Amino acid sequence: MALQGIRFGVWAPVHGPRAALNDPEEPFDASWEHNKAVILEAEQLGFHATLIAQHTVNPHLPDHDQLETWTAAAALAALTSRIEIIAAIKPFIFHPVFLAKMALQIENISGGRFGINLINAWNSAEFEKAGIAFGEHDARYEYGREWISVVSRLMAGESVTHQGPNFSITDYKLTPRDLHRARPSIYIGxxxxxxxxxAADHSDVWFINGQPLADVASLIADLRRRPRRGVPLRFGLSAFVIARESEEEAHEAYERLVRLAALDADVHALQRKHADPKTVMFQTMAKSVRVGTNGGTAAGLVGSYDQVSERILAFHRAGIELFMLQFQPLRAELRRFAGEVIPRVRAAGEVAPARALSDA
Structure with a gap:
């Protein structure tokens, strides 16, 4: 299967640092101003996308700030010109009609650079404290399947009549429809x-949590075997990057973050308390010592500039097209990656142009 060029994305710092919360080189900052500055700089540096995770309250430190995803996405859509803006969404929080309307509005504000990232949610406290039932794992996916089937049709400009277990919708059509392509992109994790x-049935891109190359290749092979309508499924990978001039320097930086992350033991205990035990992400993360969320450094992007570049190319050969990356300290490491790693990958002829979105 022919691959599109590699795209690089960055996780927006919606709830503070990704690796360690007590880092003197990365003070806690989940503010709008900080997120805006990060994403504007990422666009200037040539990054292709940003992922804005969705939490209503901070999942790590409940008394600390948490950026609101969809208002931030709309603002970023107006402030940027090239970078793709991907907003996460937990289906239980928004009725599909109103979420589809917001998605179309942000898509049109951005000029065709918007995507939604459907997530099943893992933090029970966020729901239960608001009086929203946090259903059983597979039941949440059944709900999400019905939800995205409605949202995707509305985003595509269809007149939707739907009768299902959760939604009753009659002759609903949203205008203006997508002015730039068939509909905004759909990412599923x-x-x-x-x-x-x-993901096989409804996603344009499947997000895989950071893990070793062989495991990622196996996951991609499984999805490629499944029946699918329309264009082939594409694949993204979450990963925490620590790249330095030498492998030794990179591992010193890694050990620094491991030591700092150990100071967050109480935070990790709280997460485990509220996490759905069926969430595969946490099962995967428990297999190795790593820093970062969503698999973090388990993807192995820790090493010299050449090593990290070569490993990115190996993941790409396995099928990964979008690398959604984490760094700490964030802005300094963004610049380092853009200055040292992206040129090495580009030299292999694999980096996509600065604006390279396919039609949904």
């Missing part, structure tokens, strides 16, 4: 069987 089935 999660590695459980219901998540894989949903």
């Amino acid at each position: 999660g590695e459980s069987e219901p998540a894989r089935a949903l």
